[in-house]
Amino acid sequence: xxxxxxxxxxxxKTLERRLRYERLSRYWLLGAGLFAVALFALIVLTLAHRSIxxxxxxxxxxxxxxxxxxxxxxxxxFLPAIVGTIYVTILSMAIGTPIAIxxxxxxxxxxxxxxxxxxxxxxxxxxxxxxxxxxxxGLIVVVPFVGDYLAPAFGSHSIGLGIVTVSLVMAIVxxxxxxxLSVESLEALPDELRExxxxxxATKWETIRxxxxxxxxxxIFSAILLGFGRVFGATIVPAMLIGGQTxxxxxxxxxxxxxxxxxxxxxxxLMSIPLTQSALIFAGLMLLVIVWLFNFGxxxxxxxxxxxxxx
Amino acid sequence: xxxxxKTENLTITYTGKxxxxxxxxxxxxxxxxxxxxxxxPSGCGKSxxxxxxxxxxxxxxxxxxxxxxxxxxxxxYATDEPLxxxxxxxxxxxxxxxxxxxxxxxxxxxxxxxxxxxSKAELDKLVKKYLQKVNLWEEVNDRLDAxxxxxxxxxxxxxxxxxxxxxxxxxxxxxxxxxxxxxxxAESVEETLKELKEEYTIVMIxxxxxxxxxxxxxxxxxxxxxxxxxxxxxxxxxxxxxERTKQFISGQGVVGEDESSDEEKQxxxxxxxxx
Numbered sequence: 001x002x003x004x005x006x007x008x009x010x011x012x013k014t015l016e017r018r019l020r021y022e023r024l025s026r027y028w029l030l031g032a033g034l035f036a037v038a039l040f041a042l043i044v045l046t047l048a049h050r051s052i053x054x055x056x057x058x059x060x061x062x063x064x065x066x067x068x069x070x071x072x073x074x075x076x077x078f079l080p081a082i083v084g085t086i087y088v089t090i091l092s093m094a095i096g097t098p099i100a101i102x103x104x105x106x107x108x109x110x111x112x113x114x115x116x117x118x119x120x121x122x123x124x125x126x127x128x129x130x131x132x133x134x135x136x137x138g139l140i141v142v143v144p145f146v147g148d149y150l151a152p153a154f155g156s157h158s159i160g161l162g163i164v165t166v167s168l169v170m171a172i173v174x175x176x177x178x179x180x181l182s183v184e185s186l187e188a189l190p191d192e193l194r195e196x197x198x199x200x201x202a203t204k205w206e207t208i209r210x211x212x213x214x215x216x217x218x219x220i221f222s223a224i225l226l227g228f229g230r231v232f233g234a235t236i237v238p239a240m241l242i243g244g245q246t247x248x249x250x251x252x253x254x255x256x257x258x259x260x261x262x263x264x265x266x267x268x269x270l271m272s273i274p275l276t277q278s279a280l281i282f283a284g285l286m287l288l289v290i291v292w293l294f295n296f297g298x299x300x301x302x303x304x305x306x307x308x309x310x311x
Numbered sequence: 312x313x314x315x316x317k318t319e320n321l322t323i324t325y326t327g328k329x330x331x332x333x334x335x336x337x338x339x340x341x342x343x344x345x346x347x348x349x350x351x352p353s354g355c356g357k358s359x360x361x362x363x364x365x366x367x368x369x370x371x372x373x374x375x376x377x378x379x380x381x382x383x384x385x386x387x388y389a390t391d392e393p394l395x396x397x398x399x400x401x402x403x404x405x406x407x408x409x410x411x412x413x414x415x416x417x418x419x420x421x422x423x424x425x426x427x428x429x430s431k432a433e434l435d436k437l438v439k440k441y442l443q444k445v446n447l448w449e450e451v452n453d454r455l456d457a458x459x460x461x462x463x464x465x466x467x468x469x470x471x472x473x474x475x476x477x478x479x480x481x482x483x484x485x486x487x488x489x490x491x492x493x494x495x496x497a498e499s500v501e502e503t504l505k506e507l508k509e510e511y512t513i514v515m516i517x518x519x520x521x522x523x524x525x526x527x528x529x530x531x532x533x534x535x536x537x538x539x540x541x542x543x544x545x546x547x548x549x550x551x552x553x554e555r556t557k558q559f560i561s562g563q564g565v566v567g568e569d570e571s572s573d574e575e576k577q578x579x580x581x582x583x584x585x586x
Binding site: 112113190191192193194195196197198199200201202203206210211214215217307308309310311 | 362365367370372395396398399400402403404405406407409410411412413421422425426458459460461471474475477478484
């Protein structure tokens, strides 16, 4: 066009190019998002597809309620592993959560200066230690401790390997993780909350208990549920320390099996029996579905808490 | 006029990585049943002074303090009285309207439940009384169980006032309580403060000269941690004694001036004369 100078033409070209990128960027990002969704769907579908043989031969109810796991005899009862998983999850969280919350309160509200830095960094390091190292230390320290002292103290007998051993070690694995996330939630709270509470004459502890724990509640709650997911899906520590017994445990000191440890321990060994692979894949599917339900429930409850305890 | 609260040679230093003297030898009196406005440019020690009046600055690490604050005749630093009791007697309302993560009802009942064993009926009565006192009862009486945070900011700030008043403090500290509010909400909070100063001693930080003129009985002017002038509101705005006060209230830039140390000292002497 004759009315336009050279710079104006150049500018309009630049604009054109910028707008083209703008349109394209939408597609890249959409593509990346869809990829994540597709990946999840692919995993679920693969697991579901490969589980069909076992579900076709044994009913779902039988698989979930039979206590007899003996692939060589065509017996595929998951109940022992399910019970073991529930035991380990509940025990570790029961041990770990109270310690984690108290430690988080100490770090966020009481520790100061160098002590705070030291304790916090120590806990971060603990959270970064690979699970297999906890497994090894568990074998050296916790197994004899449980076998020789803890089980006899409760009037029980244990070879050292078992559900309590796994739970103790998993509590140690998961505690630093919950502490870190809880400290973050507490430290993110505005000082106005503390000042408002202290300003009407509340003590520090009253402020923490009534105000700060509520305000940080949704965050702490998420931390605990993420911890639950971690223990639930933990593989290496149970595989090393649980003792691999596919029977329903009579006492928490017994050896047992969790769903993940069942998969790792049996996957290589029992491949000669055709249905075993399908059964173990079915176990994997169960884990996935439960973890997914967990996250979904956590999101729902978190939202309710956020509304109730908003500040 | 009785003095409800006074500071004596109060000096506060933050001893973090960089040492900062936030308040320098400040002696000032706050009269009973009056509203005293603290004014001054940002970062001049207004909030520090206010928080030192009920030792709330102590939640920060690395704070050094010398001098004393007297509540009536009782010192609040060199005392055996427990800190929570001092803070009950000198209430604090923060600048940002802040709901505790509790229901509207429990926001007001919070302090009451901490300090005494009230029956449910007594609590109901007291909650109503204090919500009425801040002109909020009519607006919220049908939803006392809703979370406090769901109120509008103006309502929320009045809820904060009610929460502080519920523990019957002698003095109420208000840190720029209207600055986060829209004009209409600010007006309703101002109205409330005006009524409250009949019964309570109020110390308020404000950035608005007009607000100080409207509400205050006395004005305290701080500059760079020094007390420049403390005077009756009319005197302060009509016939300021310090040159710096004149500049500040006429809106001339007092901030960021490069001045000799001689002139720094001068306002302090003026302040001493006033007191």
